[in-house]
Amino acid sequence: ETGVTQTPRHLVMGMTNKKSLKCEQHLGHNAMYWYKQSAKKPLELMFVYNFKEQTENNSVPSRFSPECPNSSHLFLHLHTLQPEDSALYLCASSLLAESEQYFGPGTRLTVT
């Protein structure tokens, strides 16, 4: 596999479920990001990890919990979500925090 991969591509979950999104980058990058993309809104940065250390938490509710076990993998753990959390969740990586970011295909999340 090349680039940035995300699984699953689609996820439907109830408000009481717990699920996790996975991201893997095959680019040898050192920074990884989670974004939320909702219709008619700009991309919203959620979390940044730089060399496995979390450097940014953009006031994200605690029902979203990130995990970065190494520079190639990033997870987003989800629990007790709300319907307004339905969106496209994008993972990205960059060589350095100030470099251009490369995005994965996203996970389309629907909360029922």
Add this chain to the structure above:
Amino acid sequence: EDQVTQSPEALRLQEGESSSLNCSYTVSGLRGLFWYRQDPGKGPEFLFTLYSAGEEKEKERLKATLTKKESFLHITAPKPEDSATYLCAAGGYNTDKLIFGTGTRLQVFP
């Protein structure tokens, strides 16, 4: 407050009809201005990075330019396959964050 504004929100062009997309930014100490292309249901695809006013970059029918307040993405003789949403983002020196605009949805008709 750092901000990025893109215009127009949507643009319909006839094949071969050249035009420009605008990205206005307000960022304290710009370290880079980034352009992306996003197709429906996919993640953004990186196009260009511009670092300083006066810089230009080209790729096929696309040319990006940068001034101290805005960036333009010029599309020359577009084809239907250029149809996509084009996003710009600005990064400042004192942050790892990129501030994204809401994008311009481009449709090119044959």
